[in-house]
Amino acid sequence: MDKASSDCPYPGCFFCVMKEANPNKRRSSVLKFFRELPSQDDDGQVLPISGLWNTAMAHPNDPEFIELGIFECMSALIWKGLKNRRWLSHDQNIYIPYYAAHIIGSYTMNVEEFAEMAVHAGVIPPLVELLRGRLTWVEQRVAVRALGHLATYATTFPSVASHGEILELSIQLAMSSLEIVYSHFYQYVDRRLSYHCDLLTRGMGGVEMESRKAEEWASQLQCWSLQLINCFAFKPEFLSTICKPEFLGKLPGMWGGLVNESSPAGIGLLRTICHHKVGRGPVSNCPGVIDSLCNIARSSDDWQYMAIDCLLWLLQDPSTCHKVIQSALPALIDLAEVTALGDHKKLGDTIINVLQECIQSPRSSITSHTKEQVEELLNSREKLKWEKNMPKEDLHIKQAAALVVKLEGNSSFSSGDISGAASKYSEALALCPMRSKKERIVLYSNRAQCHLLLQQPLSAISDATRALCLHNPVNRHAKSLWRRAQAYDMLGFAKESLLDAILYINECSISGDADVASRQNKVPEYAERFVKKQMRLAWLFRDAAGKHGGVQCEGVAGDVFSRESDDSEWETASESDVGDEGKEELGDAWKNDAVRKDRHNKSSKKEMKKQGYNVQVSEDEA
CATH class of the missing domain: 1.25.40 (Serine Threonine Protein Phosphatase 5, Tetratricopeptide repeat)
Incomplete structure (x- = not known):
């Protein structure tokens, strides 16, 4: 290809070719470029590949480059990187296999016809080699993404499945991806490959941004591996390979979570x-x-x-x-x-x-x-069916009776008789009409608080869940979310606890909760401490960090998460954190600090404080 511009330092520059005004001439030049590029050893080859990557990301449904042979070109470039390490290490060619696999994945994610053309172009074998880990984990990430797209179509799945090792490799990658990224990149800050850092952050944000992006990419590597396995799981003949006890046992812990929340x-x-x-x-x-x-x-x-x-x-x-x-x-x-x-x-x-x-x-x-x-x-x-035919007067009587018993429960709670309060709330639930959802939400939530103080987390989760199911919208009753978050924490379920705690903060902000409003819509300190604790416990690399000894660099964002949690750090919230609404619910007992301290179950509260829970009194309003 002749040099397209006297100002361009690279012979046959792709960008100069793309400026050609004549469509036929441009197509001919692009076709020639794709055919010749894999056999050339010129410097600067990464520039057009990077440009093609940007085009593929921005216009994945454009057929022009597919028709001109981009899949054959990208496949040949991956093979070249795998077989010719001298070429791979020259100039910036180390980036090329990554970009090539990414381009294949982008052009095959939406259009089945493109996927069929990619398979005919022979992209699967080089992608499988990347999936094996022949280069590094960043290439594994884009290879599993591309193979996952190819496996989603009925016409191309058989070609993917014909490479039997793809399923086994994906299962192993799903189980080990977090440890691979942690031990090969995240852990040793001073030994991170420069081209990995460049791909992750484009030179922006420094070490902290690299670490954050590494978490995101590690989560994607795992989730995209699961997506590829999921394509096989729709076919019963592959389930015997997938349903091994070791893999099934780890599946519930494979969580997109806050890092990759769009993935199931x-x-x-x-x-x-x-x-x-x-x-x-x-x-x-x-x-x-x-x-x-x-x-x-x-x-x-x-x-x-x-x-x-x-x-x-x-x-x-x-x-x-x-x-x-x-x-x-x-x-x-x-x-x-x-x-x-x-x-x-x-x-x-x-x-x-x-x-x-x-x-x-x-x-x-x-x-x-x-x-x-x-x-x-x-x-x-x-x-509930029977109540629909009940006279309104009778319903009001039942509501009034339930209210009286609930107030008795509040009084028992205030005086420190937590078990008695729980019994009263149970009695009130039996009396309360089924259609009185707001009152039942409060009763379940109140009883959940009692179970927390009595160190019965399973019962607290049960009652809080019932309250949250009754609420409209579902899972949006703030106090029940907070109580269930604490119960999950007692059992060591960090992810479930974290999700509830985050939703609790959101609901407080939306509802104008007095606790939050008093802080000008800032996150309550006790809730912020609690969320930070759960984020540390649910950290993506927590298990890998425990296995490999933590981040080998001081001051790096994330290395705090590799240390074991110290529960003594997480003080419970003061009673002032309950807010004015909570104080009013139990009357004058809240107005006198000495009386309040006397009446509460001190032993239960002390034990809860040791474990880092915010102890709130029973509420009277949802």
Whole structure:
């Protein structure tokens, strides 16, 4: 190709070619450029590849370069980087395989015809070599992305699946991706490859920005690996490879979370697996996975409905029901009054129908207590129907009776009789009309607070979840979120606790909570401390840091997370943090500091403070 401009330092410059005004001449020149580029060893080759990468990202549906042979060119460049290390280390060629794989992934993510052309161009074998880790983890990231796009189409999936090692490599990468990025990049700050740093930050933000982007890319590497595996999981013949106990056991912990919140990650793959009868058997044989599904189902995770789907399918399958029923039923009982989650309409009705089938099945082996809870739930549905025909006067009498008992519970709480208060709230719930959702939300939330003080986190989670399901919108009752966050923290479930705590702060800000308003809409100090603690415990690299000894550089953002948590650091909030509303709810006892300190259950409160919980009094208003 002749030099296009006397001012351009590079013969056959791609950018000069693209300035050609004649469309036919330009296409001919671009075609020639794609054919000749892989065989050339000139300096500056990374510049046109970088430009093509920008074009692919901005216009992934434009067919021009696909028709002119960009896939063949990118495939050849990846092979060249894999086979010719001298060329790869020359000039800035080290960037080229990364950009080439990224270009393939961008042009195949939307248009099936483009994906078919990519497969015919032979892109899969070089991408598989990158997936193997023949270069570094940054190339693995874009290779798994590109293969994931190719695997989503019916016409190209067989070509991906014909390379049997892709599934195994993806499973291994999903399990080890966080450790790979941590040990190969994040941990040793002074030994980070310069081209990795450049790709991550484009030279902006320094070490702290590199570390933040490394977390994001590590999460993407794991989530994109799961997406690729998910394409295989839709085919029952691949489930035996996927459903190994070691992998299934780790899936619930593979979390997009705050770093990659748009990905359903491990729970999304579990849902696909549980949709097949072949997959439900191995899942039901992993008690830890079932417990995790219950935790996700009773959380404010955006993907909680996926966990609910898994539990429902497992219970409806006669071959797995008896294995999961003891764990799954209590969680679903707490969720039975939810109205809708996302596109799931009348989800509560579906849950109740499944619960009813479970207790009627002769094969079901559930405890008498659980059976009583299900029957109580079913009776409450009948009670709701009955209330629709009840005179308004009778309903008001029932509401008034429930209110009297609730006030008695508030009084017991104020005097330090936490168990007595919980019993009163239970009595009030039995009296309260089913249609009085606001009052029932308060009663469940109050009882959750009692369970917290009594060191009964599972019961607190149950009651807080019931309150959150009754609330409209779902999962948005601030005090119940805060109480469940503390209960999850008591059990060591950092992710679930973190999500609830963040939503609690959001809801306080939206609702104009007195606690937040008094601080001019700033985050309450106790909540900020709590969130920081949970973020540290839920840190993406926490396990890898524990295994590899922490970040090897002082002052780097993130190295604090690699240290073990010291609960003594997390002081509980002072009682002033409860806010004026909470103080008014229990009357004059809050106005006199000496009386307040005397009346509270000091031993329970002291123990809670040791563990870092904010102790709030029972509330009277939702």
